[in-house]
Amino acid sequence: MNTLVINTGSSSIKYQFIDMPSGKVLCTGLVERIGEGIGAITHRKLIEGENSDVIYNEKIPTHEIGMKRVASLLTDINYGVITNTSDVKLVGHRVVLGGEKFSTTSIITSEVKNAIEKLSVIAPLHNPPNLTGIHVAEQIFTDALQVGVFDTSFHHTLPDYAFRYALPNYFYTEHGIRVYGFHGTSHQYVTGRAAKMLKKHVDAVNLITIHLGNGASITAVKNGKSIDTSLGMTPTSGLVMGTRIGDIDPGVLIYMEESLGINIKEIKRIINKESGLKGLTGFNDLRLIQEQYLKGDQKAKLALNLYSYRIKKYIGSYLAIIGNVDAIVFTAGVGENSDIIREMATDDLSHLGIQLSEELNTSKSKIERDISSETAKIKTFVIPTNEEFEIARQAYEIFRTEK
Numbered sequence: 001m002n003t004l005v006i007n008t009g010s011s012s013i014k015y016q017f018i019d020m021p022s023g024k025v026l027c028t029g030l031v032e033r034i035g036e037g038i039g040a041i042t043h044r045k046l047i048e049g050e051n052s053d054v055i056y057n058e059k060i061p062t063h064e065i066g067m068k069r070v071a072s073l074l075t076d077i078n079y080g081v082i083t084n085t086s087d088v089k090l091v092g093h094r095v096v097l098g099g100e101k102f103s104t105t106s107i108i109t110s111e112v113k114n115a116i117e118k119l120s121v122i123a124p125l126h127n128p129p130n131l132t133g134i135h136v137a138e139q140i141f142t143d144a145l146q147v148g149v150f151d152t153s154f155h156h157t158l159p160d161y162a163f164r165y166a167l168p169n170y171f172y173t174e175h176g177i178r179v180y181g182f183h184g185t186s187h188q189y190v191t192g193r194a195a196k197m198l199k200k201h202v203d204a205v206n207l208i209t210i211h212l213g214n215g216a217s218i219t220a221v222k223n224g225k226s227i228d229t230s231l232g233m234t235p236t237s238g239l240v241m242g243t244r245i246g247d248i249d250p251g252v253l254i255y256m257e258e259s260l261g262i263n264i265k266e267i268k269r270i271i272n273k274e275s276g277l278k279g280l281t282g283f284n285d286l287r288l289i290q291e292q293y294l295k296g297d298q299k300a301k302l303a304l305n306l307y308s309y310r311i312k313k314y315i316g317s318y319l320a321i322i323g324n325v326d327a328i329v330f331t332a333g334v335g336e337n338s339d340i341i342r343e344m345a346t347d348d349l350s351h352l353g354i355q356l357s358e359e360l361n362t363s364k365s366k367i368e369r370d371i372s373s374e375t376a377k378i379k380t381f382v383i384p385t386n387e388e389f390e391i392a393r394q395a396y397e398i399f400r401t402e403k
């Protein structure tokens with residue numbers, strides 16, 4: 001089944017063409033800098049024996065033109081994998097915020113599109129481009145079932161005492177202010193993989209899943225369901241991130257405005273773009289910070305300590321709310337690659353049953369693996385995330401049940 005997975009950002013379209021249910025990726029690509037001077041398209045065909053990359057630098061004024069270029073590359077005689085756009089039978093769209101309405105993957109209808117649009121008030125940076133991606137894909141891939149896969153769906157199972165903030169009730173009832181969570185597709189994917197590694201049914205696993213990319217979040221999974229997560233209504237709470245602040249006393253923001261005279265727009269920029277690892281060191285790329293740390297740099301040392309201390313604090317609190325935890329899972333750029341962070345976030349936790357094997361933690365393996373010591377009661381896994389596959393899987397599930 002020819003399945004196209006699309007992740008549309010404000011100036012980009014990421015895509016993967018996947019055969020389902022085999023999960024075989026036939027090609028991947030990225031259209032960047034849409035609407036800016038000169039854009040770029042990187043397209044990679046992955047058919048055995050003929051892997052090939054092409055890069056085009058050209059003006060891409062709109063998402064529609066970007067998506068037409070994707071269609072032309074998919075059908076290209078040399079770099080394509082299909083002969084006609086009508087060969088695409090299923091399109092899975094990543095939608096960042098599905099709010100309370102979407103507890104599962106949904107076939108795109110005009111009602112669904114209206115709902116995504118309404119939710120743009122809460123996710124102004126993400127939902128509008130996601131919707132644009134849906135509109136243009138509908139025009140081009142006319143024979144395909146279009147399906148929305150919501151990043152928030154996995155967190156739909158949070159109990160009210162976990163998703164509510166202790167604000168006056170009307171902020172929730174009238175304005176929808178609550179925890180929605182993010183990275184749900186990634187947390188759900190690694191939950192499924194961890195269940196396989198534990199040889200348990202997914203509904204029987206208890207996990208702490210830790211997604212550490214540029215954005216970062218940690219989720220408590222009980223019986224295969226998300227019961228708490230560190231990102232909230234916006235992607236700024238919880239763990240320290242590349243440029244985002246993570247948890248902070250909200251009174252500090254009021255102090256910045258009232259006593260330091262920084263206006264709210266600037267505070268928003270600071271907590272989203274200038275904070276986190278970047279605020280502490282000047283760099284948001286953890287690789288550079290690790291290099292500085294190994295040279296003895298004090299700012300880098302503080303940043304890594306703070307970053308991993310915050311993860312450890314959440315691990316402790318999630319151990320308390322879940323009960324018997326089977327495994328903790330590290331995923332995404334930092335989680336998959338940084339043995340230093342994995343070690344710092346879990347050292348001295350052997351009294352709680354968590355202990356890494358130094359040898360397994362520092363191995364350069366790129367595949368999913370168990371890195372815990374033989375005596376650890378709670379396993380520690382590294383599982384490369386695969387959000388595109390999870391989107392394709394969920395979209396295919398809907399397609400299969402529709403037929």
Ligand code: ADP
Pocket residue numbers: 212213214215242284285286287332333334337338
């Ligand atoms: P995004 O959230 O943009 O999808 P990724 O999951 O790709 O991000 O993670 C990006 C981060 O992963 C980078 O900021 C980088 O610091 C970190 N990273 C990637 N490779 C390594 C590595 N080998 N060691 C440490 N950190 C790494």
